Amino acid sequence: MTALLTILIVFFVAVAIWQMVKIFDLAQVGASNNQVATDNDNKINGYLMIGFLIFIYVITIISFVYWGDLPLMSNSASEHGPQIDTLMIVSMVIIFIVQTVTQFLLHYFAYKYRGEKGKKALFYADNNLLEAIWTIIPVIVLAGLIIYGLFTWSNIMNIDEDDDPLIIELYAQQFNWKARYGGADNVLGQANVRLINLDNANILGLDEADPNAQDDVITTELHLPVGRPVLFKMRSQDVLHSAYMPHFRAQMNCVPGMITQFGFTPTITTKEMRENPDIIDKVxxxxxxxxxxxxxxxxxxQELRYEFDYLLLCNKICGKSHYNMQMKIIVETQEEYDAWMAEQKTFANSLTK
Structure with missing residues (x-):
């Protein structure tokens, strides 16, 4: 399939270059051999427009069947995930309908009104009704999508502090992630990149004098208890990164010099997701x-056998090893999470005296 696509791309590039050369020749002022398109030329181009229309529809159908990842989407693992998926499906359906209709009209009219001697296409020099129709309809549709999207975004981002969310900091640096938990008090200690001290293993720049920082836990693996809201506080040490957790439908930029945040509630454990039929097929x-x-x-x-895991990825091109900037996410029961947390060292215990 890759070889076929490569051949098709090379072929169409060659055709495009050939057509550009013809256009260049026709555009030469004062050229001795001025070419004029004949009725037969226009007829051929008209049929080619219909042929290209059929090609667009066929390749669209093939793309949906083989690479469409339908149904959209079966692997959402957060409470707000279905809202994002619904918004995506609505947007894609509207785009698909508009693309299908407009491409048909564009290519059909190019064929129907191809140049023929003595034939003149029907046209309107000015038609206020038509202009109003094709202006008002897109405005209404786009306004509806934008308002729907804003309500969805507002619903996701309004995190209720009364739900006692688990507070976790995601710390980004070229080219890895660190997770910092608030410890027993679920409060993150103060931190600043200027306080980073590698001599005593203070790798995230925590304020060693802050009582809230003493029980913080720093890990290279992200564990989340299923069913509990999680509020992520995000920092970047160097350049712009983007914390992207695709299965949780979550993404937020990590900006140097400021703290951004995003929250969600995981709904499916890693073990349960591994038993999802779609995931089994993909694996x-x-x-x-x-x-x-x-x-x-x-x-x-690398290990030959791949096993599914949730991942935290960087979705910004942040340098030469950007592709490898990821961290494993494990969603587990509250009991499993508590047992894992009990094994971790606190910031105070991890400092090298």
Whole structure:
């Protein structure tokens, strides 16, 4: 399939260059051989427009069938995820309908009103009614989508402090993530990049004199209890990063010099998601491909067998190792989370005296 797509791309690039050369020749002022399109030329181009219209529809259908990841989306793992998916589906349906209709009209009219000797296309020099129709309808549709999106966003971002959310800091730096938990009091201690001290393992710049920082827990793996709201506070040490957790439909920029935040409630544990039929199929397909590239994977020192995990990714191109900036997320029961947390060292205990 990749080879076929490459051949098609090369072919269409060659056709485009050929057409550009023809246009350049026609545009030469005072050229001795002025070319004039004949009725037969226009007829051929008219049929080509219909052919290209069919090609657009066929390639769209093929893309949906093979790469559409339908249904949209079956792997949401947060409480607000279905709202995001519904908004996405509504937007895609509207875009698909508009694209289908406008492309048909564009190519059909190019065919119907192709140049023919003695034939003149019907046109309106001015028609206020038509202009009002194709102005008002897009305004109404876009306004509806924007208002719907704003209500969805507002509903997601209005985090109720009465729900006692788990407070976690996501700390971004080229090219890794750190997670900082508020400890027993669920309050994050004060921090500043100017306080980073590698001599005593204060890698996130916590204020060592702040009592709230003493029980903070710093980890390289993100554990979340299922069913409990989580409020993320995000910092960046160096450049602009973006905390992206696709299965939780969550993304927020991490901006140097300021704290941003995003919250959600995880609804499906890692174990439960691994039992999702769609995830099972995807994992099986990935492992099949990895077996075919066994030698290459072993040379990289990676495990041959892939197992699904939620991931925290960077969705901003932040440098040469941006592609590898990720952290595993484990969603588990409250009991499993508590047992894991009990094994972690607090900031006070991790400092090198």
């Amino acid at each position: 099986a397909n990935i492992n099949k491909l990895r077996v075919e590239r066994k030698e290459e994977i072993e040379e990289l020192g």
